[in-house]
Amino acid sequence: MSASLVLSVISGYFLLLILISYFTSRNADNKTFFTANKQSPWYLVAFGMIGASLSGVTFISVPGWVLDSEFSYMQMVLGYLVGYLVIAGVLLPLYYRLNLTSIYTYLETRFGFWSYKTGALFFLVSRTIGASFRLFLVAGVLQIAVFDEWGIPFEFTVLATIVLIYIYTFKGGIKTIVWTDTLQTLFMLLSVVISINLVAESLDLDWGGLIQTVQQSDYSQVFFWDFKSGQNFFKQFISGAFIAIVMTGLDQDMMQKNLTCKTLKESQKNVIWFSVVLIGVNLLFLSLGALLYIYAAEYGIQLPERTDDLYPMLALKHFDVLAGIVFLLGITAAAYSSADSALTALTTSFCVDFLNFEREGHPGQKKIRMLVHVGFSVLIFAVIIIFKAINNSAVISAVFTAAGYTYGPLLGLYAYGLFTKGTVRDKLVLPLCILAPVLSYLIDVICSRQGFELGFFILIVNGCLTFIGLLLISGPRSFNSVTVKKDP
Numbered sequence: 001m002s003a004s005l006v007l008s009v010i011s012g013y014f015l016l017l018i019l020i021s022y023f024t025s026r027n028a029d030n031k032t033f034f035t036a037n038k039q040s041p042w043y044l045v046a047f048g049m050i051g052a053s054l055s056g057v058t059f060i061s062v063p064g065w066v067l068d069s070e071f072s073y074m075q076m077v078l079g080y081l082v083g084y085l086v087i088a089g090v091l092l093p094l095y096y097r098l099n100l101t102s103i104y105t106y107l108e109t110r111f112g113f114w115s116y117k118t119g120a121l122f123f124l125v126s127r128t129i130g131a132s133f134r135l136f137l138v139a140g141v142l143q144i145a146v147f148d149e150w151g152i153p154f155e156f157t158v159l160a161t162i163v164l165i166y167i168y169t170f171k172g173g174i175k176t177i178v179w180t181d182t183l184q185t186l187f188m189l190l191s192v193v194i195s196i197n198l199v200a201e202s203l204d205l206d207w208g209g210l211i212q213t214v215q216q217s218d219y220s221q222v223f224f225w226d227f228k229s230g231q232n233f234f235k236q237f238i239s240g241a242f243i244a245i246v247m248t249g250l251d252q253d254m255m256q257k258n259l260t261c262k263t264l265k266e267s268q269k270n271v272i273w274f275s276v277v278l279i280g281v282n283l284l285f286l287s288l289g290a291l292l293y294i295y296a297a298e299y300g301i302q303l304p305e306r307t308d309d310l311y312p313m314l315a316l317k318h319f320d321v322l323a324g325i326v327f328l329l330g331i332t333a334a335a336y337s338s339a340d341s342a343l344t345a346l347t348t349s350f351c352v353d354f355l356n357f358e359r360e361g362h363p364g365q366k367k368i369r370m371l372v373h374v375g376f377s378v379l380i381f382a383v384i385i386i387f388k389a390i391n392n393s394a395v396i397s398a399v400f401t402a403a404g405y406t407y408g409p410l411l412g413l414y415a416y417g418l419f420t421k422g423t424v425r426d427k428l429v430l431p432l433c434i435l436a437p438v439l440s441y442l443i444d445v446i447c448s449r450q451g452f453e454l455g456f457f458i459l460i461v462n463g464c465l466t467f468i469g470l471l472l473i474s475g476p477r478s479f480n481s482v483t484v485k486k487d488p
């Protein structure tokens with residue numbers, strides 16, 4: 001594939017996104033940017049959330065995971081389904097009843113000022129690092145595929161990608177994101193399906209033969225029962241449920257899309273359908289991974305040192321031009337479907353949670369919101385450049401993992417708020433929410449040295465430590481579930 005061909009394909013893709021932005025952002029104001037005027041069709045939100053939830057990291061990583069963990073990831077995906085049912089049945093009714101723009105406003109009504117700011121701050125830190133990490137990976141792929149050939153520096157690649165995101169999101173915000181995510185999810189799924197079909201043709205298999213080949217391969221085991229292993233079914237299933245709750249239900253980025261639906265019932269319908277479809281999509285990614293390894297073995301292709309490099313290597317160096325184009329469209333779509341919504345959610349959270357847009361209305365808010373959008377674009381650019389300067393994949397992955405620890409305190413805060421009636425010493429919440437992840441990390445290290453892998457279960461440990469800490473700094477309490485009124 002020539003660099004000019006790759007650049008032409010990506011340029012055409014972004015022109016399409018900008019065109020969608022033009023039509024969806026006409027007459028847009030702050031309400032449009034933050035809530036899409038609560039007019040989003042639920043089925044568009046559900047379809048678009050698939051791409052946003054998977055991201056470019058998943059697009060690259062999940063097929064490669066098959067070598068070491070087989071199909072064990074499906075145990076976690078099945079757990080997601082339980083988590084999404086909790087979101088639909090508990091969290092969404094709460095958010096709609098309180099008519100929230102930022103979901104962290106709930107923490108102020110329940111606990112107080114510092115709890116509210118703590119929840120919002122943890123989201124800002126985690127999502128900034130997460131979005132930067134994902135774009136860093138994709139920018140690296142684009143650099144190798146296009147810009148290295150022309151001698152263009154990595155910094156320009158990053159700047160160009162962030163500027164493009166800014167261009168199609170700065171005006172319409174979440175209203176534009178709902179529509180662009182739908183397009184990006186379509187490209188991502190088409191990429192996987194076409195890649196599977198190309199592998200099938202190379203192996204001379206029909207679709208029935210493909211299914212049988214994957215089932216009979218050494219990669220298709222789903223359930224693992226060794227309790228010491230991080231792949232244990234119960235650890236992964238329970239972790240999957242809680243990961244869905246915190247990384248969707250307690251995440252402004254993901255919930256902002258859900259809150260653009262017209263009614264609570266439509267939003268619940270969106271979450272349920274999305275969760276069911278997501279099971280099939282993840283199974284598709286894992287099947288692609290198995291087929292890529294089978295393909296490599298069939299043609300004697302040496303596997304890359306990192307499993308994350310398997311899909312990019314085969315698509316760009318061993319498959320035909322169509323497969324390479326499809327891969328680049330897929331990874332670009334997967335990366336930008338999470339990055340663009342993250343930028344919008346960061347802007348929303350900062351404006352609502354720290355600049356008090358919903359309480360201090362004045363004519364200059366739209367200009368301030370655009371400046372905040374620019375500010376977060378610059379911040380993400382700076383974090384990516386820092387990642388590049390570090391130039392150590394282990395350190396960067398550790399930073400990304402550390403950002404994930406911020407979801408544990410959110411889990412503890414919301415669990416305590418929903419299932420107890422106790423008060424807390426508000427000023428102690430921030431120190432507690434810093435201490436809980438640190439203790440969780442130490443527990444994880446100690447368990448690993450004893451041969452017991454917590455894996456994703458560390459999220460639950462983190463949340464439990466936060467919950468216990470809130471009990472210790474609380475006032476009178478009773479363990480009665482909060483009654484959440486549903487919209488009529």
